Amino acid sequence: MSVQSSQPPIKPRRPGPPKALLTSGSHLLKKVGHMAKERLISALEGTGLSSYHYAILSLLNEESCETQGMIADALGLDRSHLVGVLDELEEQGLVQRRRDQNDRRRQLVRLTPAGKEALKGLRTIAKRVDDEFFEPLDAAERETLKELLARLAAHHDAGYRSTSGS
Amino acid sequence: MSVQSSQPPIKPRRPGPPKALLTSGSHLLKKVGHMAKERLISALEGTGLSSYHYAILSLLNEESCETQGMIADALGLDRSHLVGVLDELEEQGLVQRRRDQNDRRRQLVRLTPAGKEALKGLRTIAKRVDDEFFEPLDAAERETLKELLARLAAHHDAGYRSTSGS
DNA sequence: TATTGTTATACTCTATAACTATA
DNA sequence: TATAGTTATAGAGTATAACAATA
Numbered sequence: 001m002s003v004q005s006s007q008p009p010i011k012p013r014r015p016g017p018p019k020a021l022l023t024s025g026s027h028l029l030k031k032v033g034h035m036a037k038e039r040l041i042s043a044l045e046g047t048g049l050s051s052y053h054y055a056i057l058s059l060l061n062e063e064s065c066e067t068q069g070m071i072a073d074a075l076g077l078d079r080s081h082l083v084g085v086l087d088e089l090e091e092q093g094l095v096q097r098r099r100d101q102n103d104r105r106r107q108l109v110r111l112t113p114a115g116k117e118a119l120k121g122l123r124t125i126a127k128r129v130d131d132e133f134f135e136p137l138d139a140a141e142r143e144t145l146k147e148l149l150a151r152l153a154a155h156h157d158a159g160y161r162s163t164s165g166s
Numbered sequence: 167m168s169v170q171s172s173q174p175p176i177k178p179r180r181p182g183p184p185k186a187l188l189t190s191g192s193h194l195l196k197k198v199g200h201m202a203k204e205r206l207i208s209a210l211e212g213t214g215l216s217s218y219h220y221a222i223l224s225l226l227n228e229e230s231c232e233t234q235g236m237i238a239d240a241l242g243l244d245r246s247h248l249v250g251v252l253d254e255l256e257e258q259g260l261v262q263r264r265r266d267q268n269d270r271r272r273q274l275v276r277l278t279p280a281g282k283e284a285l286k287g288l289r290t291i292a293k294r295v296d297d298e299f300f301e302p303l304d305a306a307e308r309e310t311l312k313e314l315l316a317r318l319a320a321h322h323d324a325g326y327r328s329t330s331g332s
Numbered sequence: 333t334a335t336t337g338t339t340a341t342a343c344t345c346t347a348t349a350a351c352t353a354t355a
Numbered sequence: 356t357a358t359a360g361t362t363a364t365a366g367a368g369t370a371t372a373a374c375a376a377t378a
Binding site: 037063075123136149 | 182188190193194202203206224227228229240242289301302308310312314315328
Binding site: 233234235245246248249250269270271272273 | 358359360361362363
């Protein structure tokens with residue numbers, strides 16, 4: 001039998017990703033961000049609504065009335081994508097569209113009472129996801145993490161500025 | 167003229183996402199994680215390789231020789247997905263597949279010298295992305311962020327345990 | 333001609349299922 | 356029968372382009 005083992009035993013002791021990735025902040029962010037996204041998706045499953053719906057309802061709740069273009073810009077998504085999502089919200093009676101009389105090209109989108117109610121439910125779910133996901137961190141650590149993330153978001157995306165600290 | 171303005175002026179002062187999302191840790195994570203992902207993708211553009219390729223090469227560099235199933239498990243991706251990615255790496259001569267003589271169902275995957283070389287280049291790129299992305303944070307803050315992220319990753323994904331704090 | 337919303341298309345990712353060859 | 360790898364397929368997600376109505 002030769003020294004250079006002709007039948008390598010295949011050590012089964014490598015459950016995780018390579019160190020090169022574990023020590024990369026970008027990779028960790030990508031990974032943990034993806035986990036958070038999946039948590040949210042599975043938590044919203046069954047409501048018939050997605051995180052897009054939640055974002056739109058939240059925005060309308062804070063701003064009362066927006067055109068579709070403004071919604072798309074605020075949320076950083078494509079106008080053509082928004083159409084279908086708003087269709088779904090309108091079908092469920094959660095938002096209402098009406099033409100802007102000043103500029104008949106525009107649609108003004110408004111939250112309905114049912115939409116406000118649905119938003120409450122979504123907020124509860126989102127809150128629960130947050131609590132569960134950050135469970136291993138104490139309150140101070142959560143704040144630190146959020147602050148650092150907010151700083152990065154603001155640095156790389158103009159939309160994440162303006163609303164200063166908390 | 168009525169009090170309830172029949173022609174709302176549409177205030178154009180809302181460039182960003184709703185506060186409800188800005189204050190959600192999960193949403194921030196999702197968002198910033200996505201930004202990091204896109205940075206990495208665009209940085210790798212032109213190399214002909216993706217972050218999957220990078221992860222595989224990194225793993226093989228640390229573990230020398232693995233079966234496809236072990237690679238898939240370690241990286242948390244699907245075995246069927248892995249096949250095509252390995253095909254690409256093999257076409258470029260960066261890895262080499264050979265049958266395991268103990269169990270001829272298995273393919274043993276090995277890094278070639280060219281693969282080791284390519285890995286160096288990818289590491290340089292990944293390092294640059296990290297530096298650029300975390301530019302707004304000082305060294306201590308970066309460490310804090312990474313530590314918190316690693317804790318979350320470990321809590322939600324078994325693969326991210328074992329390798330204790332750097 | 334430019335802009336708003338809409339529709340249609342295509343392309344990437346990812347997940348699933350079926351197939352083969354070995355065990 | 357079960358497992359490793361492979362192939363094929365379908366679905367979600369996203370990006371792009373063309374279009375109609377209005378400005």
